[in-house]
Amino acid sequence: MKLDPFYLIVDSAAWIERLVPLGVKLVQLRIKDRTEDDLRGEIRAAQAICAEHRCQLIINDYWRLAIEERCDFVHLGQEDLAEADLGAIRAAGLKLGLSTHDEAELRSALAAEPDYVALGPIYPTIFKKMRWAPQGLERLAAWSERIRPLPLVAIGGLNPERIEGVFAHGADSAAVVTDITLNADPEGRTKEWIRKTEAWR
């Protein structure tokens, strides 16, 4: 499976409406702490925009809702994975991306036969508190060897200056939150990401 090299992560359908029409082809809806009704509404709105713009939508965490709403891709972390019904996810035809942060997590991720593996944080991130030190580019290259031919997603502290390094070390896609959502010009930065990832598209 080929992933777009630019993997945007946002926390609302409003962000998706703002940025996906610019040419984003892979986006994760990552929402925390909302009611089920709110989540369902956000998922439906995101689906409509992504369908219109032929953008792959990935739902973070909420695999039951993703099944109910007939989504086609979910991303789960290791704690999510421990509680997930992989049989139900597969029976619904959902593709699955999994987070990893260390060797043990990589083993459990591979056992679940995902459609991609993410490694993070590659660089320090301001987005959320993490138990792991930055992985660095050599670790990313090692992961790439280990998971081949599965696609590898790099995440954590990425910006346009770091794009070339992660692809040179085996990443297939670069996931990003704050470099875009906290940027003074999110639209301009999104266009810059699309341009700078073109060589790997």
Ligand SMILES: Cc1ncc(COP(=O)(O)OP(=O)(O)O)c(N)n1
């Ligand atoms: C592409 C990608 N990689 C990693 C994560 C992190 O997932 P998780 O460890 O479950 O943490 P939360 O994002 O749910 O806080 C991700 N969302 N996307």
Ligand SMILES: Cc1nc(C(=O)O)sc1CCOP(=O)(O)O
């Ligand atoms: C949501 C998330 N998961 C990570 C992991 O390592 O699993 S790093 C991360 C945050 C990424 O945000 P930013 O691009 O702003 O650093």
Ligand SMILES: [Mg+2]
């Ligand atoms: Mg999660």
